Amino acid sequence: MKNAEGAVSGQRSAVFWGVSINIKSLQSCVIVCKFSGVVFGLKVLKLMKDKLAGGLISIGGHQVPALWQRILPEDFFYLKFPTEHFSSCQSCPQIEARGFGASHKCCTYLPLIPNFMMGYALEDNRSASAIRGLIDTRYMTLEGSHISPIAYRDSLLENARGLFGKSEKIRCPLIDETNGSCGAYAYRNSVCSTFFCDNLHGAQGSHFWEKVQSLVGQVETAVAQWCMTRLGFDLDRYFIVFENWSQRIDDTYDAKTGGWSECFLRELHQDFYGKEAEFYRACAKELSDFSGDVFEEISCFKIRDNWNYQSSFHSWLCEESRAEFGADMQGAGVPVSPRDLWYELQLNHRELWSIPFNEAEYRLAPGITIQKNMRDSALGEHFSDNAYQVVSSDSALIDQASAFITRQEAASLKLFEAPRQITGELLSAYPFADCQDPRALVSFWLRKSWITPVNSGKSH
Ligand code: SF4
Ligand code: SF4
Numbered sequence: 001m002k003n004a005e006g007a008v009s010g011q012r013s014a015v016f017w018g019v020s021i022n023i024k025s026l027q028s029c030v031i032v033c034k035f036s037g038v039v040f041g042l043k044v045l046k047l048m049k050d051k052l053a054g055g056l057i058s059i060g061g062h063q064v065p066a067l068w069q070r071i072l073p074e075d076f077f078y079l080k081f082p083t084e085h086f087s088s089c090q091s092c093p094q095i096e097a098r099g100f101g102a103s104h105k106c107c108t109y110l111p112l113i114p115n116f117m118m119g120y121a122l123e124d125n126r127s128a129s130a131i132r133g134l135i136d137t138r139y140m141t142l143e144g145s146h147i148s149p150i151a152y153r154d155s156l157l158e159n160a161r162g163l164f165g166k167s168e169k170i171r172c173p174l175i176d177e178t179n180g181s182c183g184a185y186a187y188r189n190s191v192c193s194t195f196f197c198d199n200l201h202g203a204q205g206s207h208f209w210e211k212v213q214s215l216v217g218q219v220e221t222a223v224a225q226w227c228m229t230r231l232g233f234d235l236d237r238y239f240i241v242f243e244n245w246s247q248r249i250d251d252t253y254d255a256k257t258g259g260w261s262e263c264f265l266r267e268l269h270q271d272f273y274g275k276e277a278e279f280y281r282a283c284a285k286e287l288s289d290f291s292g293d294v295f296e297e298i299s300c301f302k303i304r305d306n307w308n309y310q311s312s313f314h315s316w317l318c319e320e321s322r323a324e325f326g327a328d329m330q331g332a333g334v335p336v337s338p339r340d341l342w343y344e345l346q347l348n349h350r351e352l353w354s355i356p357f358n359e360a361e362y363r364l365a366p367g368i369t370i371q372k373n374m375r376d377s378a379l380g381e382h383f384s385d386n387a388y389q390v391v392s393s394d395s396a397l398i399d400q401a402s403a404f405i406t407r408q409e410a411a412s413l414k415l416f417e418a419p420r421q422i423t424g425e426l427l428s429a430y431p432f433a434d435c436q437d438p439r440a441l442v443s444f445w446l447r448k449s450w451i452t453p454v455n456s457g458k459s460h
Contacts, residue, residue: 050288054124054186060084064193065186067120070287071219073295073342079349081212082205082444086383086401087196093401094197096378100165103177106197108167110155111174111189114144114224119284121187122277130174130183135276138259139173142233142269142279143224148253148260149313156321190216198401201352201447211348215341222298222338227283235304241268246312295338303335353443360453361419367393368450370410379404390450402444408434409441416445419454 055066060081069077086093094100101108113121118140121127134145147155151170158167174183182188194213199205225235245252245264252264266273287294317325356362364370373389375381379401380389388410390403405413411431420426427438435441445451 050120050284053120053284053288054126056186062193063185065117065188067117067187068216071223071294071298072216076215076342076345079346080353080440082200082208082352082440084196084198084200084205086198086200086404091382093379093382094165096382097401098165103180104165104171104175105180106165106195107172107175107182108158108163108165108170109172109191110139110147110151110170111172111192112143112145112147113184113187113189114220115142115280115283116144116223116227116287117184117187117189117220117284118144119280119282121184122281123284124186127184127187131280132277134173137173137257138254138262138265140276141260141265142228142238142272142276143221144280146260148258149249149316150253150255151258152313153317153321154258156317156324160320160324190220200402200444202444202449204352204447205444208345208348208352211341211345214336215338215345218303218336218341219295219298219338221335222301222303223287223294224283225304226298226301227286229301230286231279231282238268239304239306242306242309246309249312249316295342299337299339305335352447353440355422355439355443355446356453358421358423360455361421362416362446362451363419363454364413364416365449365452370405370414373404402448406435412438412441413445413450416451 052066052070056063057066057069057077058064059077059079061083062081089105092100092102092105094105095102100106118131118134121131131145134140139148139151140146155170158164158170163170171177172182175181176183182192190213194209194216196206196209199209201208228238229235245267252261253259254261269276272279290297314322314325369391371389371391373380373384373387375384383401383404385406386404387407388405390405390413392403408431412435415426415431422442426432427442432438432441442451
């Protein structure tokens with residue numbers, strides 16, 4: 001596939017910095033009572049009854065945390081999402097095709113799970129012990145699970161060396177390597193929930209998922225900070241603590257464990273050092289109890305960021321990791337309102353699915369041919385149920401799982417060996433009528449430039 005390595009590492013690390021090493025200070029006085037004794041016990045009991053906790057919902061056939069329903073706009077769930085069925089994680093094609101490790105696949109990534117999700121996950125027997133492991137190794141701050149500078153640098157280095165999916169050193173601490181399952185599946189963050197190694201719509205599909213990831217990631221950040229504020233924290237002060245340590249980054253991590261250092265977290269978490277689990281539960285409780293529209297609420301919330309710290313971190317990096325970090329930072333910067341990101345996503349969605357009905361004639365793009373799947377490659381063997389393969393003079397396309405198509409899809413695509421208009425009549429007749437979703441098929445052929453307008457010479 002043409003962008004497995006780059007897109008994978010880029011997507012998975014960019015969001016880290018979207019939320020990232022911005023640590024905030026806290027005011028303890030109000031919160032002490034919120035965490036004490038019987039009151040806290042009652043709060044947790046009530047949280048257990050949250051009907052969204054631990055659930056999964058489907059978007060385009062993909063399972064994402066049901067808690068998204070609490071934090072995203074309602075209309076988000078009416079969008080049409082690409083099925084991305086070639087990113088078949090249960091039977092990962094990249095193990096053979098790209099040499100990804102069978103026990104961890106693309107989970108050579110260190111996720112940032114927001115504090116409220118950590119709180120819900122701690123209340124769930126399926127994920128509690130994995131989350132406790134993050135806390136015990138100080139792979140967290142009060143914002144949620146949180147990668148330390150040394151672990152982040154190592155992650156950048158492994159990606160720079162082309163070891164995404166293959167790294168022996170960087171593995172998500174939540175992965176169960178005995179069976180490759182995620183230890184916090186119902187609480188995965190925006191990156192893990194929206195990552196696909198092969199996009200049906202090609203680069204445009206990848207871009208669409210980046211937009212989804214940006215929206216959800218920004219909402220996760222905003223809700224995490226909003227929960228902290230509702231618990232009485234002074235976020236601005238929290239940032240100052242972090243900034244104060246920015247000139248001595250080596251003191252902020254524990255080189256043995258790769259987590260944050262005890263001295264740093266003690267100052268950062270103040271009265272709540274050692275009570276992080278209770279803190280995360282309280283964040284979840286704040287969200288669970290809020291009866292208003294969370295998305296509207298956080299769209300007006302001022303998201304904090306810490307570019308001074310990031311600048312110091314950048315200087316601290318070695319040259320090799322800095323080059324990877326630089327690529328990471330593209331597009332990152334001033335916090336954008338979740339509302340603006342939602343608007344951008346809707347525009348992108350419209351473009352993703354648009355079809356030029358009854359307009360110009362289209363035909364197979366130059367260099368594109370349809371051949372039998374000879375099963376003479378790892379991907380061809382993996383997708384042996386798909387009898388045909390789209391072959392391109394662009395060698396990157398040949399490596400894509402989504403180049404393997406069914407007999408009905410091949411018959412439909414072959415219609416474009418001769419110029420023809422895309423019409424409702426065409427899509428409702430044989431062989432299109434035998435395909436599962438003819439409109440979706442045509443839209444991804446257009447986005448991948450397998451079919452192009454006859455006269456313009458441009459791809460759609
Ligand atoms: S996203 Fe792709 S690489 Fe990752 S587990 Fe799924 S199929 Fe494998
Ligand atoms: S949180 Fe789960 S899906 Fe994400 S990297 Fe870790 S094990 Fe993989």
